[in-house]
Amino acid sequence: MRKPFVFVALLTASLALHAADASKTIAIEGGKLLTVSHGTIENGVLVIADGKIAAVGKAGEVKVPGDAQIVDAKGMTVYPGLIDPETNFGLTEISADQMTNDLVERSDEIMPHMHVYDAFHSETELIPVARLNGVTNAVVAPASEDSISGQDIFIQLYGKDRDDMIMGRDVALAMNYGAEQRRRGGRGGGFGTYPSTRMGLVTQLRQSFFDAQDYMAKRDAAANKKDDKGFKRDLKLEALIPYLKGEKPVVIGVYEGYDVEVIMGMAKEFHLKVILNHVTQSQEVLDKIASYKVPVIIGSIYDAPRADERFDAVYTLPAELAKRGVKVAISSADGEGPVSSHSVRNLPYAAGFAVAYGLPYDEGLKAITQNVADMFGFGDKLGSLDVGKMANVVIANGDPLDVRTDVKQVYIQGVAVPMVDRQTRLRDEYKAKQ
Amino acid sequence: MDSLPTPRRALRTAGCAIPMLLCSVIAGAQTSSSAPPQDLVFKNATVMTASHGTIEHGSVWVHTGKIAGVGESVNAPSSAQVVDASGMWLTPGIIDPHSHSALDGDVNEATSPVTPSMHMIDAFDNRSADLYRALAGGVTTELLLHGSANMIGGQAVVIKNKFGLDRDAMLFPNAPGSIKFASGENPKRVYGSRDQLPSTRMGNFEVMRMAFEDAKHYMAEWDAYDAKVKKGDKDAVAPKRDLKLEALADVLRGKLYVQIHCYRADEFLTEEAIAKEYGYKIRAFHHALEMYKVGDKIAADGTAIATFADWWGFKDEARDAIPWNAVLSMREGVKVALKSDSDDHIRRLNQEAGKMVHYGGATEDEAIRMITLNPAWIIGVDDRTGSIDVGKDADLVLWNHDPLSTYARAQKVYIDGELFFDAALPGWGTTHFSGVMHDGGGFGSDDEIGSAEDGR
Numbered sequence: 093m094r095k096p097f098v099f100v101a102l103l104t105a106s107l108a109l110h111a112a113d114a115s116k117t118i119a120i121e122g123g124k125l126l127t128v129s130h131g132t133i134e135n136g137v138l139v140i141a142d143g144k145i146a147a148v149g150k151a152g153e154v155k156v157p158g159d160a161q162i163v164d165a166k167g168m169t170v171y172p173g174l175i176d177p178e179t180n181f182g183l184t185e186i187s188a189d190q191m192t193n194d195l196v197e198r199s200d201e202i203m204p205h206m207h208v209y210d211a212f213h214s215e216t217e218l219i220p221v222a223r224l225n226g227v228t229n230a231v232v233a234p235a236s237e238d239s240i241s242g243q244d245i246f247i248q249l250y251g252k253d254r255d256d257m258i259m260g261r262d263v264a265l266a267m268n269y270g271a272e273q274r275r276r277g278g279r280g281g282g283f284g285t286y287p288s289t290r291m292g293l294v295t296q297l298r299q300s301f302f303d304a305q306d307y308m309a310k311r312d313a314a315a316n317k318k319d320d321k322g323f324k325r326d327l328k329l330e331a332l333i334p335y336l337k338g339e340k341p342v343v344i345g346v347y348e349g350y351d352v353e354v355i356m357g358m359a360k361e362f363h364l365k366v367i368l369n370h371v372t373q374s375q376e377v378l379d380k381i382a383s384y385k386v387p388v389i390i391g392s393i394y395d396a397p398r399a400d401e402r403f404d405a406v407y408t409l410p411a412e413l414a415k416r417g418v419k420v421a422i423s424s425a426d427g428e429g430p431v432s433s434h435s436v437r438n439l440p441y442a443a444g445f446a447v448a449y450g451l452p453y454d455e456g457l458k459a460i461t462q463n464v465a466d467m468f469g470f471g472d473k474l475g476s477l478d479v480g481k482m483a484n485v486v487i488a489n490g491d492p493l494d495v496r497t498d499v500k501q502v503y504i505q506g507v508a509v510p511m512v513d514r515q516t517r518l519r520d521e522y523k524a525k526q
Numbered sequence: 527m528d529s530l531p532t533p534r535r536a537l538r539t540a541g542c543a544i545p546m547l548l549c550s551v552i553a554g555a556q557t558s559s560s561a562p563p564q565d566l567v568f569k570n571a572t573v574m575t576a577s578h579g580t581i582e583h584g585s586v587w588v589h590t591g592k593i594a595g596v597g598e599s600v601n602a603p604s605s606a607q608v609v610d611a612s613g614m615w616l617t618p619g620i621i622d623p624h625s626h627s628a629l630d631g632d633v634n635e636a637t638s639p640v641t642p643s644m645h646m647i648d649a650f651d652n653r654s655a656d657l658y659r660a661l662a663g664g665v666t667t668e669l670l671l672h673g674s675a676n677m678i679g680g681q682a683v684v685i686k687n688k689f690g691l692d693r694d695a696m697l698f699p700n701a702p703g704s705i706k707f708a709s710g711e712n713p714k715r716v717y718g719s720r721d722q723l724p725s726t727r728m729g730n731f732e733v734m735r736m737a738f739e740d741a742k743h744y745m746a747e748w749d750a751y752d753a754k755v756k757k758g759d760k761d762a763v764a765p766k767r768d769l770k771l772e773a774l775a776d777v778l779r780g781k782l783y784v785q786i787h788c789y790r791a792d793e794f795l796t797e798e799a800i801a802k803e804y805g806y807k808i809r810a811f812h813h814a815l816e817m818y819k820v821g822d823k824i825a826a827d828g829t830a831i832a833t834f835a836d837w838w839g840f841k842d843e844a845r846d847a848i849p850w851n852a853v854l855s856m857r858e859g860v861k862v863a864l865k866s867d868s869d870d871h872i873r874r875l876n877q878e879a880g881k882m883v884h885y886g887g888a889t890e891d892e893a894i895r896m897i898t899l900n901p902a903w904i905i906g907v908d909d910r911t912g913s914i915d916v917g918k919d920a921d922l923v924l925w926n927h928d929p930l931s932t933y934a935r936a937q938k939v940y941i942d943g944e945l946f947f948d949a950a951l952p953g954w955g956t957t958h959f960s961g962v963m964h965d966g967g968g969f970g971s972d973d974e975i976g977s978a979e980d981g982r
Contacts, residue, residue, distance in 0.1 A: 185839070186839055186840070186841060186842055186844075186845060187839065187840040187841065188711070188840060188841035188842065189841070189842055217839075218839065221838075392870075394870045394871075394873070394874075395870075396655075396656075396659065396869065396870065397659075398965070399655040399963045399964065399965040400963070402953065402954060402955065403658060403659045403662035403663075403873070403954075403955065404662070426870065434837070434838055434839040434840065435836070435837070437836070438836070441877065441932050444932030444933065445874075445877075445932055447932070447933065448927070448932060448933040448934070448935055449935070493932055494880075494931050494932045494933070495877050495880035495881050495883075495884055495930070495931065495932050496880050496881075496883040496884050496930060496931065497884060498884050515838070515847075515848040515849065515850075516848075518818075518846055518848050519818070519848050519850045519854070522818050522819050522854070523854065526822075526854075526857075526858065
């Protein structure tokens with residue numbers, strides 16, 4: 093007979109289980125399934141086999157294999173693993189300790205040939221901490237100081253080694269535009285180096301893309317002649333080619349309305365496939381943003397509005413954009429700089445906050461699951477509870493978007509990941525001394 | 527954040543002077559000048575008292591700015607203005623015991639590690655938008671502290687967040703004085719980077735002891751003088767007044783609450799030892815991320831903590847931070863408050879309290895107390911605010927949802943019984959504001975040096 097597998101046992105046993113778990117068939121029974129793609133199923137059953145979702149449906153309507161390990165999820169909520177569209181995972185450990193930071197290559201403004209996968213430190217303590225609150229996947233991007241700061245990776249938050257955790261290399265190009273990027277030039281009262289103004293930033297970006305177009309033509313010509321011996325590769329320009337061809341998205345971080353308009357003008361000129369990021373001080377151009385028909389990542393929803401704006405101007409942004417038909421994702425960025433990557437565990441609460449300020453609940457959940465997966469090309473593998481998708485599944489004791497909710501178990505590719513991190517170890521160690 | 531300047535925010539907020547001319551016009555139209563009612567009654571609210579649990583379908587009667595009744599029913603006069611709070615929650619105003627808001631970046635006098643004669647009130651900007659945004663988040667009282675660059679920083683100011691009134695009207699009347707001390711990485715970094723004392727934790731604590739030796743000597747000189755005068759010695763010469771030493775003497779005389787920025791367990795113990803050596807008491811350790819390691823010892827000293835809900839990893843001394851710290855420390859007997867130290871987080875301290883239910887299983891009552899009554903104690907105003915009890919100031923927040931959830935939005939915020947924020951009002955939602963709002967200015971806002979050196 094099948095034995096119900098209760099949470100007390102699951103929690104203590106998860107450490108021992110995880111290694112052997114991958115090939116196991118698991119049936120999560122009795123929970124409230126938030127499928128993201130096809131509504132909520134009360135008293136549902138979700139079957140995991142070979143690391144994938146094998147069946148989803150109402151109890152009684154889903155055939156559970158006889159050898160399945162049964163997980164009793166009565167009173168629990170079951171939902172797809174959360175995906176953070178912008179983190180610095182593996183690029184930072186202790187914010188103030190520079191030797192633990194590989195956040196951005198600051199030596200130039202145009203750095204498309206910087207690959208996050210070269211620095212990704214998969215053993216970082218930040219990842220288990222986020223995982224414990226139900227985050228199973230994330231985009232890792234460099235910090236935003238450069239106009240083009242490098243190419244992102246898409247990761248899952250559990251795996252046997254670094255390569256196992258990187259699901260996609262160079263999945264997007266991280267770009268930034270606005271006041272911060274002119275900073276280096278503008279430092280010291282404006283007597284810095286080029287580009288010290290927004291005019292300079294745009295000119296430099298356009299020149300870079302023209303250089304890459306020219307490079308692409310020459311490279312193709314050399315290849316066609318089958319005589320590329322004299323052709324010298326330029327890593328920087330070559331890195332831009334997939335983005336010039338529109339094969340992959342550029343993620344453009346930009347805050348203010350007029351900056352959005354300027355940078356979108358440039359992006360259109362080169363037919364870039366754009367994901368807008370931040371746009372937190374762009375209230376006056378929301379209709380225009382919608383007219384671009386590009387997805388938008390909101391981060392940080394906690395950003396301060398301008399002094400002439402109502403206190404909740406940024407809080408309502410996801411709702412306002414979604415209302416206008418924009419595909420919205422929400423990141424965990426908390427408006428306080430690099431430390432936000434330590435706060436990825438708060439990702440669901442950022443989405444909940446958007447819901448508090450008008451975003452429909454289902455859209456809120458989508459903004460940290462399916463929409464993110466779609467934006468970065470993983471929409472067919474992740475983001476919802478659907479048959480055939482990777483079994484990245486979370487079981488929690490309540491509403492995932494509420495701060496009071498406690499996550500009980502996280503599965504990544506069907507593996508029940510150990511629900512421990514450095515912080516739970518410290519907690520248990522000192523509790524034992526009490 | 528901490529050691530890293532935040533130029534992005536600084537530059538993004540720098541361009542706001544022009545639109546502010548517009549604000550004054552827009553906001554002027556919303557200003558209300560009607561006096562608050564003599565009697566005000568909230569009916570059918572879920573009343574979270576912070577002192578004696580939650581009353582479902584409760585009522586609260588406010589008479590001339592004070593709470594006159596609380597319970598399932600109250601004996602308010604029929605002339606009272608009634609607020610039907612069906613389906614809503616009523617809590618005490620949120621109290622932030624650690625803020626650097628509205629100081630326009632003048633947070634650290636980082637020119638010497640001992641600056642007790644600095645007064646934050648001299649930097650207080652009552653037009654700061656940060657105050658307005660905190661008010662909209664339900665914050666009614668704040669302790670505005672000196673930064674953490676100095677071992678002995680400056681003297682705090684306590685405000686009631688009556689945004690829109692003039693500067694003096696925002697000060698918390700007769701609130702006890704507090705002084706901010708700091709230890710650990712921040713003073714080390716600030717002075718160490720200049721090859722000045724202190725550049726180590728050894729140096730940190732020796733700077734403190736030397737300062738108190740000076741203060742003891744100064745007190746002795748004045749005591750000797752006073753004794754001479756008392757004896758009728760007309761030739762007695764008064765010692766020269768020294769503002770710095772006078773402030774330290776006030777610490778030794780127990781006239782100032784000592785609030786200490788401090789992260790590590792070993793440092794809590796050293797700070798307590800020095801306090802005993804010189805005979806003063808520590809009111810609260812701020813940040814206190816490792817309190818879960820030595821909570822029993824600190825509880826015995828009666829020192830409270832004002833801590834983050836779940837921040838960690840921003841500096842080495844925050845490496846062992848765990849989100850269970852607050853509740854574990856509370857279970858050891860330490861009085862625990864949550865605080866913002868951030869113009870972002872101050873806007874949703876209620877959610878930070880909600881995390882205590884998640885991490886450690888605090889009861890709703892315990893969680894609410896961490897952002898109301900306990901911070902009030904740390905500031906020394908718990909006899910007047912921080913809970914819904916008869917006789918206390920009517921500092922109240924009406925919420926549309928359980929305030930410990932992600933979904934709560936403050937609907938109305940009252941201070942001394944007067945409505946200062948009303949989400950239903952168009953535009954700002956403030957009831958008194960009628961001028962130019964100043965941009966940010968607090969921590970992490972428009973002063974890179976201030977924020978970088980303050981740190982957390």
